[in-house]
Amino acid sequence: MPSQSTQPIDIFIEGWGRLGPYWGINKVMAEIHALLYLSPEPLTLEEMSRKLKTSRSNVSTNVRHLVDLGVVKKVVIRGERRDYYEAEEDIGKVAKLLAVAKKRKELDPAMEIVDGALEGARRASAGSDAFLEARLAELKRHMDFVNAIFHAFVGGEAGAQGLANVIRIKENR
Numbered sequence: 001m002p003s004q005s006t007q008p009i010d011i012f013i014e015g016w017g018r019l020g021p022y023w024g025i026n027k028v029m030a031e032i033h034a035l036l037y038l039s040p041e042p043l044t045l046e047e048m049s050r051k052l053k054t055s056r057s058n059v060s061t062n063v064r065h066l067v068d069l070g071v072v073k074k075v076v077i078r079g080e081r082r083d084y085y086e087a088e089e090d091i092g093k094v095a096k097l098l099a100v101a102k103k104r105k106e107l108d109p110a111m112e113i114v115d116g117a118l119e120g121a122r123r124a125s126a127g128s129d130a131f132l133e134a135r136l137a138e139l140k141r142h143m144d145f146v147n148a149i150f151h152a153f154v155g156g157e158a159g160a161q162g163l164a165n166v167i168r169i170k171e172n173r
Contacts, residue, residue: 009038013052024102025069028054029062033071033087033094042075042084070097096154103150111143 005011013034020030031052036043045063049056063085066072071094075084088094118136121129 009035012038023098024105025065025098026062028052028058029066032059032062033066036072036085036087037089037091039086042077042086044082044084046082048085069101099150100154103147107143107147107150111140111147114140114143 005014013031016034017027017031020027020033023030025033032048035048035051043051045056045059048063049059052059063072067074067085071088072085073088075086077084088097114136118133118140121133121136
């Protein structure tokens, strides 16, 4: 049940938590990221647990996943024995890191399935099932287009290649 808090930080944390699953992370992971992103100081697991009203073990598990994704990092505070964490400040980088993780989990396996089915259809049918082959080829073209857009979004050398692929795919339509 959502809280009735009107505090801006609480509104943001709750809303970010609801959006998390759309980005490929769970609600608690998104809430942790929101809390750390808006925190002027690094926080401990205990502080996060208290502020989010969830167990320390739940926070610990989810922070570990966020660290693995690269959107949260552990920081060292001299003289402190506890671990402290802070969010990646560059929200564009966060969006790209989450997109890469979501692509790896959702788009890449789907592309492998379509590639495998299309290859099998081409080998097995030798033109005998043109409808199946045409449908799979069209699906592959669309997936390649989405993949190229993704690479253009993440930038760098892969981004430049992705943008070139978007243009090439658009021209071939």
